[in-house]
Amino acid sequence: MTVAPMATPTEARPPGGPAGGHVPTLAEVARAAGVSMKTASRVINGERYVTAETRDKVLKAAGELGFVPNALASALARGMTSHSISLITGDLSNPFYAAIATGVENELRGHDIHLTLASSGEDDRREVALIEEFALRRSRAILLVSTVEDHSGLETIQRRGIPIVFLDRAPSGLVADSFVIDNSGGTRAAIEQLISFGHRRIGYIGDYKRIQTHQTRFGAYTAAMLAAGLDWESFAVRDAHNPDAAESLARELLASADPPTALFAANNRATVGCLRAVKDHRCPVALIGFDDFELADVLGVTTVANDPVALGRAAARKVLDTPVAALAAPTGSTTVIPTTLVRRGSGEIPSAD
Amino acid sequence: MTVAPMATPTEARPPGGPAGGHVPTLAEVARAAGVSMKTASRVINGERYVTAETRDKVLKAAGELGFVPNALASALARGMTSHSISLITGDLSNPFYAAIATGVENELRGHDIHLTLASSGEDDRREVALIEEFALRRSRAILLVSTVEDHSGLETIQRRGIPIVFLDRAPSGLVADSFVIDNSGGTRAAIEQLISFGHRRIGYIGDYKRIQTHQTRFGAYTAAMLAAGLDWESFAVRDAHNPDAAESLARELLASADPPTALFAANNRATVGCLRAVKDHRCPVALIGFDDFELADVLGVTTVANDPVALGRAAARKVLDTPVAALAAPTGSTTVIPTTLVRRGSGEIPSAD
């Protein structure tokens, strides 16, 4: 029995290049150890019912051959469910999104699940393509910071059993769970504080109109202004999606005939732009930015602080905790992460009027 | 033959919830369309040799059943090679790493390859575990910002055919390609400029000693100081891994009997801490930070700017361009990304001495 003249596994592959290059399979390990595939499988997976002696034989063979289990084949044979969840954001270099990703990644630790990341660049079509792609790859779930305005098309994906969780921006036309920042409350607090400091012309620098978060923030801004009987139409600019755009729009606003005495920057990108614009403006301009950022304290910038890391964690936890039942019943729950107005000076400059 | 009393596939799964929940297989689609599996496969994969008529039948069936190809099974059958490459960094919330990730992600676009991300938290053991894990998942390649000091153990992974590319920090004890910043040159330029502005006591705030990047920067710092005949031993502090640590160490340094008149912050974390420390210091302290950051212009901080996005892109491109030959022959090439000293004021404050 032990003298079978078969080629030894080591030399069985003539086409091999210089270095090994061939990853052995379980079958080869089993053969080398003189056991059945199933037994080898048991050893590799640490299952019961294997003698210590057999285990050693298999481990020895596996070690010598440099065996590495093939996770794909294993997953296929078991019953699937991939080991990754996907996160699609607008742009990873935006620290807000990076913080969300950090939160998700932290929460995933030790769960044998990994994070696959992609950014849409706030491009509708790319977002949809990415979702399709991840669905195809059988992501366990898709976490989505969406740019798209209507999500009804995603229902087919939910039906395939892949939960979609909305981060930062709630779904429209679709029932799905979401985790968002308290946009209204945060904005209102900021605007009301500026008003309480005597400002009557308060500029608003916002992102793309179509982005839902900004619709909400803008709504809260106009509401607060109206409630105080103030005009806002000549002080609001939007579609400032990056610091540069925000800067030039803010400059224009400040250079107008009747310039605002305070600015509200509706997200961290806008805040950066406004800071640049305000920096070398002749008279001091009050400024409050939505989203906190690292050097805000050094710069003395008052911000509507929120916790994107917590947002990411909460969303990831949701996905991890929810059994596979979620796919059948997306409750459409919304979790709101609170905001805090962090006063550091720039938002407490009284009106010069 | 056709009357086998087997359960119909549709109802074969009693445990199923309310909504479908069952993802049909190619076999079911083929049966529904009345063709063989292979033909259905051809249609799904857009291969040649299928009549328009047949194609339509299959597509119709696939559509009605809600077919979604199983990427895992497909990959297994073909011959593997996963569709993802992995990036392991220290901490995604560090904008430097986030920028690297952005670069990688950008370069991957349109290549049908995705980015799987994980952070080691600068923890040796976790880093190794992640590498093992990704290797097991058959990542096409592993991009690594390593915390570990010795990489000789990773050779087994290379031999498995999974290329490991080192980002920001070069490998030691292992032959592998790497992409790094010009740490020496950047540091030297900064220190020399400070010296040229009359500073003789120049503080150094650095990260963990074990991190290779910082060994290099520290080496360049000491070399530049020695070359100018200056003492550095009482001005160098290290192991400041986050802004808070950097801040308190910088404060200590500035509060000492013979405080430095200039500081060199060896990375962006340290720069943030130094900025805080310098902000409310009684006399002005010159400051140059390694790594550029977004608000450096607003704050007027002179930095050794580099381009982490380009670094990420270059690494990703390398992986994409290199055929599968790389696994047999890791050249051990090192690509150095240059730095630029961006003067914004803080580094051009002359010594008060």
Next chain:
DNA sequence: GCGGCAAATGACAGCGCCGTCAAAGGCTTT
């Protein structure tokens, strides 16, 4: 001394898909 049980192992049939090859038909060529 025999039933009965748990431990230990292996044969076998797929998971869902794709590559190979053979077969069938239609067309052109000589």
Next chain:
DNA sequence: AAAGCCTTTGACGGCGCTGTCATTTGCCGC
């Protein structure tokens, strides 16, 4: 009309692994 070629289709055998079930062996109790 025979030969040759291309298109279209399907049967079949895996990819590397795991679940199920059967088989073998050792050991207990009565």
